[in-house]
Amino acid sequence: MIVVKIGGAQGVSLDLISQDIASLTQQGQKVVVVHGGSAETNEISEKLGHPARFVTSVSGFSSRYTDRQTLEIFAMVANGRINTLLVECLQKKGVNAFGLCGVDGRVMEAHRKEAIRIVENGKQRMLRDDYTGKIVSVNGVLLKMLIEAGLTPVVAPLAVSPEGDAVNVDADRAAAMVAGAIGAEQLILLTNVPGLMRDFPDEGTLIPHIPRGGLEQALSFAEGRMKKKVLGASEALDQGVTKVIFADGRTAHPLFDAIAGKGTVIS
Numbered sequence: 001m002i003v004v005k006i007g008g009a010q011g012v013s014l015d016l017i018s019q020d021i022a023s024l025t026q027q028g029q030k031v032v033v034v035h036g037g038s039a040e041t042n043e044i045s046e047k048l049g050h051p052a053r054f055v056t057s058v059s060g061f062s063s064r065y066t067d068r069q070t071l072e073i074f075a076m077v078a079n080g081r082i083n084t085l086l087v088e089c090l091q092k093k094g095v096n097a098f099g100l101c102g103v104d105g106r107v108m109e110a111h112r113k114e115a116i117r118i119v120e121n122g123k124q125r126m127l128r129d130d131y132t133g134k135i136v137s138v139n140g141v142l143l144k145m146l147i148e149a150g151l152t153p154v155v156a157p158l159a160v161s162p163e164g165d166a167v168n169v170d171a172d173r174a175a176a177m178v179a180g181a182i183g184a185e186q187l188i189l190l191t192n193v194p195g196l197m198r199d200f201p202d203e204g205t206l207i208p209h210i211p212r213g214g215l216e217q218a219l220s221f222a223e224g225r226m227k228k229k230v231l232g233a234s235e236a237l238d239q240g241v242t243k244v245i246f247a248d249g250r251t252a253h254p255l256f257d258a259i260a261g262k263g264t265v266i267s
Contacts, residue, residue, distance in 0.1 A: 021255065058119055075158060096151050098151040103166050109161070132167055173228060180236055189232070
């Protein structure tokens with residue numbers, strides 16, 4: 001069982017990734033796909049006159065501030081356009097993909113963060129009316145039922161709160177929770193860089209392997225979105241996933257390269 005998280009960064013080829021997924025499934029490999037939607041949501045939000053706003057938590061992590069209007073735009077883009085087109089791409093390659101988001105069947109349940117503490121202009125303050133959440137459970141039974149029925153789940157990063165609110169969740173950490181819930185052996189996070197670099201953006205400083213105990217130090221090397229990937233890797237390993245790989249989604253065979261150990265392997 002492999003969980004593949006596909007980022008929406010520039011240069012990442014859905015066509016080539018889909019071809020690799022098709023080849024793997026034809027070989028009998030079971031695959032679950034989780035995807036993001038941040039970049040396209042930024043573009044659409046701008047066009048709709050509601051530009052994206054990003055905030056920084058007191059612990060240094062950047063995230064999208066998601067008011068109700070932003071949530072609805074994110075749902076439209078991530079679960080509507082991106083999920084459907086990714087499923088279409090996989091279907092063209094012969095993969096019987098099944099698109100859904102975490103709200104469907106409570107596949108992903110998350111506690112909504114009604115208020116978050118942020119740092120703005122050097123000062124801490126509380127931000128309210130936020131529709132983001134931290135995943136607390138994944139319906140692995142439902143995902144396994146889909147897999148056993150011969151389907152390849154494609155999951156958009158929306159979850160549901162215990163009260164029934166849809167919430168925006170981090171796609172990297174969602175992929176980690178999905179991997180743990182279905183007992184995946186590997187979690188592959190595809191992005192537009194070769195892996196984690198000691199001195200970003202110098203690709204010559206790529207870190208090929210990080211032992212489980214080295215993740216805390218790795219967090220200090222991570223820049224921007226890579227911080228969430230490192231955090232997700234830690235959460236996946238805590239749940240029994242054997243190996244997490246940060247890999248380049250721009251190559252001719254992104255998944256086969258990752259499985260061969262190209263990128264940053266955490267185990």
